[in-house]
Amino acid sequence: xxxxxxxxxxxxxxxxxxxxxxxxxxxxxxxxxxxxxxxxxxxxxxxxxxxxxxxxxxxxxxxxxx
Amino acid sequence: xxxxxxxxxxxxxxxxxxxxxxxxxxxxxxxxxxxxxxxxxxxxxxxxxxxxxxxxxxxxxxxxxx
Amino acid sequence: xxxxxxxxxxxxxxxxxxxxxxxxxxxxxxxxxxxxxxxxxxxxxxxxxxxxxxxxxxxxxxxxxx
Amino acid sequence: xxxxxxxxxxxxxxxxxxxxxxxxxxxxxxxxxxxxxxxxxxxxxxxxxxxxxxxxxxxxxxxxxx
Amino acid sequence: xxxxxxxxxxxxxxxxxxxxxxxxxxxxxxxxxxxxxxxxxxxxxxxxxxxxxxxxxxxxxxxxxx
Amino acid sequence: xxxxxxxxxxxxxxxxxxxxxxxxxxxxxxxxxxxxxxxxxxxxxxxxxxxxxxxxxxxxxxxxxx
Numbered sequence: 001x002x003x004x005x006x007x008x009x010x011x012x013x014x015x016x017x018x019x020x021x022x023x024x025x026x027x028x029x030x031x032x033x034x035x036x037x038x039x040x041x042x043x044x045x046x047x048x049x050x051x052x053x054x055x056x057x058x059x060x061x062x063x064x065x066x
Numbered sequence: 067x068x069x070x071x072x073x074x075x076x077x078x079x080x081x082x083x084x085x086x087x088x089x090x091x092x093x094x095x096x097x098x099x100x101x102x103x104x105x106x107x108x109x110x111x112x113x114x115x116x117x118x119x120x121x122x123x124x125x126x127x128x129x130x131x132x
Numbered sequence: 133x134x135x136x137x138x139x140x141x142x143x144x145x146x147x148x149x150x151x152x153x154x155x156x157x158x159x160x161x162x163x164x165x166x167x168x169x170x171x172x173x174x175x176x177x178x179x180x181x182x183x184x185x186x187x188x189x190x191x192x193x194x195x196x197x198x
Numbered sequence: 199x200x201x202x203x204x205x206x207x208x209x210x211x212x213x214x215x216x217x218x219x220x221x222x223x224x225x226x227x228x229x230x231x232x233x234x235x236x237x238x239x240x241x242x243x244x245x246x247x248x249x250x251x252x253x254x255x256x257x258x259x260x261x262x263x264x
Numbered sequence: 265x266x267x268x269x270x271x272x273x274x275x276x277x278x279x280x281x282x283x284x285x286x287x288x289x290x291x292x293x294x295x296x297x298x299x300x301x302x303x304x305x306x307x308x309x310x311x312x313x314x315x316x317x318x319x320x321x322x323x324x325x326x327x328x329x330x
Numbered sequence: 331x332x333x334x335x336x337x338x339x340x341x342x343x344x345x346x347x348x349x350x351x352x353x354x355x356x357x358x359x360x361x362x363x364x365x366x367x368x369x370x371x372x373x374x375x376x377x378x379x380x381x382x383x384x385x386x387x388x389x390x391x392x393x394x395x396x
Contacts, residue, residue: 001273001313001315001320002270002271002272002273003270003271004268004269004270004271004287005268005269005270006266006267006268006269006291007266007267007268008266008291008296009265009266009295009296011294015294018294019290019291019294022290022293023268023287023290026283026286026287026290027270027272027283029286030275030279030282030283031273032272032273036315049265051265051300056265
């Protein structure tokens, strides 16, 4: 069994469906029963997700300015 | 003390209030001080929650077709 | 379906088995299919868990002193 | 490296930017490389966040009544 | 960017290295920059992980008995 | 109120106590009541934490070789 949680940028449903399918396939290849492999996607706003002390929204704004 | 996080399907507030109260009661019964028992509900969209490599949205669609 | 994660103080297995069973029962009462209701317990050391800026280990030490 | 997740009440972006910056600074002071220090804020609705078996929405309503 | 957390049964390091590499590849295929794709594995004891109200330890014991 | 979870490399207790105190101070400065501000540290093994598809253990080994 496996429970996978992925925090990602917002995506369209078709892409999310592929991500879900392929993350599942990885765990199944290493022994997790397919019907007991769970995936949850959290689409985190770039306002609330930061690296280096700056949200990705602000990082993008700074990259544009420079 | 205890912190309980539950990922659930979206529910109405009355049901969520009952789930919160009863999850809390369980931990209190086993020694967690009531006022230091915390519950957070995450209502996850069926588009972002998958089992067996298929989102619950797609599982429901397939079940209808067959 | 539901996935419940509970951060608790370390407990003996018998108590953990009861907590698992009763947390599950709550979600099943509100519509989650029993065999698709998951519980994970995280037994967090009091050295790594804090309230008010002090670990529970230090809070217990201070309570003893006073 | 460090990954910080904070569950908070909803806040305006200016406040969130400060929280992000200062949480990051803490970990950097204790050795986490700045550009490998990540923060994610989850703004949890008071309808879904509870203490003592009551959501913060209901706790606020009760405090007003009394 | 992406942060993937997978709760899995305990595995040997070689298998974990492969799981890490392949989960990363999935997100990279869908646009996450490789060096900003993070994976954390939580190897959860079967004593603390339950389905249907019974820990996997107890489920295995019951399966053997029957 | 606030619940902060930080995934960090293993540290000594004195450092962890400082991290806990200072993370708490940040949230208190922005309105979270001190006694309702919680911190949990998860000290994640470098075998189970990866960036770019390689665990930090392997990244360190490669850095040494080159």
